[in-house]
Amino acid sequence: MHDLTWRPLTPRDAQASADLLNAMEAVDGIGENYTAEDTLQELIDPYADLERASLAAFDGDVMAGYVKIRFKPSAEEVHRVFLDGGVHPGYRRRGIGGSLVDAGVAAAKVVHELQHPSAKLVVDVNRPEHIAGLAELVRSRGFVPVRHFQRMEHSLRVVDGPVIPEGFRIEPWSERNDEDFRNVRNEAYRDYWGAVPMPADLWRNKITNQTFRPEVSFLLRDANRAAGVLVAMSWDADTEATGVRDAHFMVIGTLREYRRRGVAGALMGHALRSAAARGYDRASVNVDSADPSGVFENAGFATTTRYVRWALEV
Numbered sequence: 001m002h003d004l005t006w007r008p009l010t011p012r013d014a015q016a017s018a019d020l021l022n023a024m025e026a027v028d029g030i031g032e033n034y035t036a037e038d039t040l041q042e043l044i045d046p047y048a049d050l051e052r053a054s055l056a057a058f059d060g061d062v063m064a065g066y067v068k069i070r071f072k073p074s075a076e077e078v079h080r081v082f083l084d085g086g087v088h089p090g091y092r093r094r095g096i097g098g099s100l101v102d103a104g105v106a107a108a109k110v111v112h113e114l115q116h117p118s119a120k121l122v123v124d125v126n127r128p129e130h131i132a133g134l135a136e137l138v139r140s141r142g143f144v145p146v147r148h149f150q151r152m153e154h155s156l157r158v159v160d161g162p163v164i165p166e167g168f169r170i171e172p173w174s175e176r177n178d179e180d181f182r183n184v185r186n187e188a189y190r191d192y193w194g195a196v197p198m199p200a201d202l203w204r205n206k207i208t209n210q211t212f213r214p215e216v217s218f219l220l221r222d223a224n225r226a227a228g229v230l231v232a233m234s235w236d237a238d239t240e241a242t243g244v245r246d247a248h249f250m251v252i253g254t255l256r257e258y259r260r261r262g263v264a265g266a267l268m269g270h271a272l273r274s275a276a277a278r279g280y281d282r283a284s285v286n287v288d289s290a291d292p293s294g295v296f297e298n299a300g301f302a303t304t305t306r307y308v309r310w311a312l313e314v
Contacts, residue, residue, distance in 0.1 A: 004064055004096075009054040014040035016063040018237075020088050025241075027089040030128045031151070031305065033237035041209050046201045047071050052114075053107035057096055064091040067104040071111045074196050079119040080311075081108045082126070092133070101141050109314060124194070125310040138310045147193065147309035148289040152301035153246075156276040156283060161269020161299055165262050169221050170270055173214040173231075180219055180226045181251075182207075188228070188253030193288060194309075207250065211235055216247050216275050220267055228254040228263040230271050234280070247275040249285040268299045 009017070017039035025033055043050065053069035067085035083104040087097045105123055112121045125143060127134055164170055171177060186197040198206070216232035231251035239245045249271065254263045275283050286307070287296055 004057040004059055006055060006057050008052075009043060009050045009056050009066060009068060011040055011043045011050075013056065013063065014043060016058075016061065017043065017066065020063040020066065020086065022237075022241075023088050023090070024086050028128070028131050030131070031238070031242075033235065033241040035237045037210055038235065038237060041205065041211075042068075045070060045205050047073055049111050049114075053104075053111045055100060055103045055107070057091075057100070059091070062088070064088050065096045065100050067100040067107075069104055069107050069111055071108075071115050072196050073199050073202060075116040075119040077119060078122055079112055079116040080122045080124050080194055081112060082124050083108065084125075097133075097137050098140070101137060105141065105312065105314070112314075121314040123312040123314060126307055127310075129306050129308045135308070138312075141312065143310040143312045145308050146311040149307040149309065150287050150289055150303045151305040151307070152285050152287055152296050153304050154272060154283040154299065154301045156272065156280060158300070159269070159272045159276050161272050162262055162265045164220070164266050164270065167222060168227065168263070168266070170267075171219040171221060173217040173219070177219055177226075178208065181217070181229050181231065184219070184226045184229045184255060185231070185251050185253050188255055191256070193290070207231060207233075213247060215278060216271055216280070218267055218270055218274075220263055222258065226255075227258040228252075228267050230267040232271060232275070232283075244281045245279065247271070247280045247283045249283060252285065264293075264295050265299060268295070272299065 014036040018034040018036045021034045048068055048070050056066040057064040065087035067083065070082040072079055085100050085104060108123045125138055173181060182198060182203045189195040211233040213232045213234050218230050219226055220228040229251060230249055232247045233250045234245065234247055252264055272283055285296060285301060
């Protein structure tokens with residue numbers, strides 16, 4: 001590793017980051033392709049302190065590997081930070097991954113002390129379970145599996161989801177109701193494992209960015225009150241690489257008092273029909289495996305990839 005240059009990431013590394021992630025995708029096959037615009041969005045995340053909490057290894061202009069930490073905008077008893085990273089396939093089995101994980105855990109401690117020092121720190125890694133060598137690497141650093149998630153897909157060939165319940169009305173996203181979308185998401189996700197409210201700056205960075213698809217994003221109202229939301233995103237790099245135009249349901253949330261009334265199913269049914277009508281080839285969603293509702297299976301989704309959430313209590 002002595003021939004590599006190590007330094008924090010900067011927004012100027014967007015293209016090198018995209019090249020690295022696409023090289024990883026060619027081997028790991030997790031279904032994630034990137035443009036420089038996509039990686040720039042991650043590098044300018046307001047809750048990613050690149051100077052203090054990122055590190056990349058370069059071989060000339062080629063990024064051989066990286067790690068970065070995303071901290072939470074708020075935390076109560078536990079502050080769960082995300083450790084994200086990877087190593088170029090051509091540079092694996094050289095100890096770079098271990099060095100990056102160690103650097104990431106050290107950086108997590110630094111930003112944690114700056115942001116939420118009174119809370120307990122937990123470092124999370126969330127990756128598909130099939131990536132070769134990953135489980136061995138994180139286990140060697142003390143991480144343990146604490147949760148499982150799954151990516152589920154819908155072919156859109158047959159869409160028969162439920163219609164909007166009587167007394168409710170559907171609204172497409174607009175700048176006028178954007179705050180309603182964010183507020184319902186924040187309230188609905190209060191009892192979701194690991195979730196915290198999204199401030200407006202994070203909402204703009206992670207949700208209403210260039211991958212946001214307002215034509216397949218909807219709010220469900222009961223009279224004048226917003227009851228549920230569905231937000232869809234789609235990545236042009238994925239479409240170009242695979243030829244499949246995917247509507248990914250990034251946010252699906254229902255206020256507690258409207259649960260078990262068909263709100264989520266109705267939103268999904270409407271969004272699936274809208275996606276099919278607009279020429280999407282597929283819909284997808286990431287689901288907590290602990291969710292017992294079966295609402296996604298009932299809507300016609302099937303599991304394609306399983307993820308493991310690894311955690312290190314510091």
